[in-house]
Amino acid sequence: MNQSIFIENNEQISIKGAKRVVSSTSSQAVVDTDNSTIIISGSAIEVKKLDLESLEVVFSGKFSNVKLASLTSQKTPIFKRIFK
Numbered sequence: 001m002n003q004s005i006f007i008e009n010n011e012q013i014s015i016k017g018a019k020r021v022v023s024s025t026s027s028q029a030v031v032d033t034d035n036s037t038i039i040i041s042g043s044a045i046e047v048k049k050l051d052l053e054s055l056e057v058v059f060s061g062k063f064s065n066v067k068l069a070s071l072t073s074q075k076t077p078i079f080k081r082i083f084k
Contacts (some may be wrong), residue, residue: 002017003015003016003017003018003033003034003035003036003038004016004017005038005066007063007066010062010063011060011061011062011063012048012058012059012060013040013058013059013063013066014056014057014058015031015033015038015056015057015058015059016054016055016056017033017034017055018031018032018033018038018052018055018056018057019032019033019034019052019055020032020052021047021050021057022037024045024047024059025045026043026044026045026046026061027041027042027043027045028040028041028042028045029045029047029059031057035070036068036069036070037068037069038066038067038068038069039065039066039067039068039069040059040063040065040066040067041063041064041065041066041067042061042062042063042064042065043061043062043064044060044061044062045059045060045061045063046059046060046061047059048060
């Protein structure tokens with residue numbers, strides 16, 4: 001499933017393709033999709049809509065940062081880093 005992120009007037013963010021909301025506080029929200037994690041930072045962040053059947057979540061607030069972290073990139077195991 002593809003994901004899409006819509007930001008409206010820096011006051012609302014809609015994410016389609018959301019599998020689950022990992023956490024949500026007034027300053028940060030974390031959402032998992034099929035192949036990435038989306039981290040939203042700001043203030044007064046609230047979940048306005050959560051529909052896991054249609055895989056959509058909508059946040060409102062004042063947003064300062066949106067990060068997209070890929071789940072497919074894995075860290076190198078510690079033994080491979082030590083014994084090169």
